[in-house]
Amino acid sequence: MNSGARLSAAIEILDVIEIQRRPAADALKEWGTAHRYAGSKDRAAIGSLVYDSLRVKSSAAHVMGSDATRAVLLGALRELRGMDLDAVAALCTGEGYAPTPLTDGERERYASGSLDGAPDHVRGDYPEWLAGSFAAAFGDGAVEEGRALARRAPVDLRANRLKVDRDKAMRSLAHLRPEAAGHARDGIRIAVGEDGRAPALAAEPAYVKGFVEVQDEGSQVAALLSGAKPGMQVLDLCAGSGGKTLALASMMENKGQIFATDLDGRRLMPIYDRLARAGVRNVQVRAPKGRQTALGDLQGRFDVVFVDAPCTGTGTWRRNPDAKWRLRPGALEERIKEQDEILATAVSCVKPGGRLVYVTCSVLREENEDRLAKLVEAHPGLLPLDAGHMARDAGLPDLAGCASPHGPGLRLTPLRCGTDGFGIATLLVQ
Structure with a gap:
């Protein structure tokens, strides 16, 4: 496929996402299945165009004066990729499978369209219904924080110290030009290509052998801040597929015990293969039974209870740009309810003198500081630690x-800290 045909394919997929409200990954997979002639490089390039368009959907539409998917794609080529008008016009020839030529109106908007005077949520590329929440969280910095969340994320890995140190892991990935992460001591960062394409890590020997795990640096930092040490009893209450469970096990040197559970047992399924690949031996997976938790015999037992709570995922928009446009106000209300319920359960599992670590991949005050304030009000025996x-x-x-x-606690964002967006807080149980 030539570059013009890739643009047409991206517009077609964006139409499916918009009309059917499909997750981008599903729409891309379906398109690839139906178009077997498209090679892996074609599919990767088309996927990058789709995701880039979704990253800046609001600002791109404003610049081009239309929210049609073609206009959004064109605006993304300008706003995110910095392509000049002549380069874009050369791709839109109408020949073969290329998009039709640019209209006079499109040329004018591409050349002179501006975000001057646009609302903050448009300039920052976040949903209008979250404008108040972003203002509450970031004040005058809301637009810049939103724009940082709209940029591409690097590939972050964690060296698995149960098998190798970071230096050895980086040597095994030298052909990918890895760099040491800025904060996490086992973190490794790999830049994506100019086309947004990430390396195929599943085919890398270092990954297959369990030397490295894919994990955003912010997530690694959250585990490091837990205070988990060898010999402790630790509960990972919302373990999901086990990313932070593996990080905690590495910190604990396979000594002590980690109980990993999740309210949704289906989310735990990948954890078993991941534990085996990483060489983790101190984790007991507790799957729920129906709607019943698996914590009946674990009350008041743990040195550390780690709560990576279900949330809106606003901090992960760099990696999941379509999620921000599918998110609805009711989801925030539901997540807040779940967070309060999970925190109440978590408190009952910490032993006196232990720690409750509360983490979300959200940048919203409603899911972070506001939840902590409500928790401390209900449990005066909890002592929050300051960030320092x-x-x-x-x-x-x-x-x-x-x-x-x-x-x-801490508030990590791409703009301030170079990570995904996270809220992280530690409370001592007196």
């Missing part, structure tokens, strides 16, 4: 600069 204390305890003093301005 948390950072020093973890041996990561520079992280104190990522302290939340709205309460105890």
Whole structure:
């Protein structure tokens, strides 16, 4: 496929996403199945065009004066990729499978369209219904924070110290030009290509052998801030597919015990293969039975209870740009309810003198500082640690600069800290 045909394919897929409200990954997979002639490079390039368009959907539409998928794609080529008008016009020839030539109106908007005077949610590329929440979280910085969440994310890995140290892991990936992460001591960062294409890690020997795990640096930092140590009893209450469980096991050197559970047992299914590949031996997986939790005999037992709570995922928009446009106000209300219920369960599992670690991949105050304030009000025996204390305890003093301005704990964002968006707080149980 030539570059023009790739543009047409991306527009077709964006139409499916818009009309059917399909997740982008599903729409791309379906298109690839129906168009077997498209090679892996074609599919990767088309996927990158689709995701880039979704990253800046709002600002691109404003610049081009239309929210049609063709206009959004053209606006993304300007706003995110910086392509000049002549280069885009050369792709839109109408010949073969290329898009039809640019109209006079499209040329004019591409050349002179502006975001001057546009609302913050348009310039920052986040949903209008979240404008108040972004203003509450970031104040005058809402637009820049939103724009940072709309940029491509690098590939972040964690060296698995149960098998190798970071230096050895990086040597095994030298052909991918890895760099040490800025905060997490086992973190490795690989830049994506200019076309947004990431390396095929599943085919890398270092991944197959369990030397590295895919994990955003912010997620690695959350595990490091937990204070988990060898010999402790730890509960990963919302373990999902096990990313933070594996990080905790590495920190604990396979000593002590980790119980991994999740309210949705289906999310736990990948954890078994991941534990085996990583060489983890101190994890007991507790799947729920129907609607019943698997925690009946675990009350008041743990040194650390780690809660990676279900949330809106606003902090992950760099990696899941379509999710922000599918998110609806009711989802925030539902997540808040779940978070309060999970935190109440978590408190009952921490032993006196233990720690409750609350983490979300959200940048919203409603899911972070507001939830902590409500929890502490209901449980006066909980003592939140300030960000400086948390950072020093973890041996990561520079992280104190990522302290939340709205309460105890840290607030990580791509703009401030170079990670996905996270809220991280630690509370001592007295």
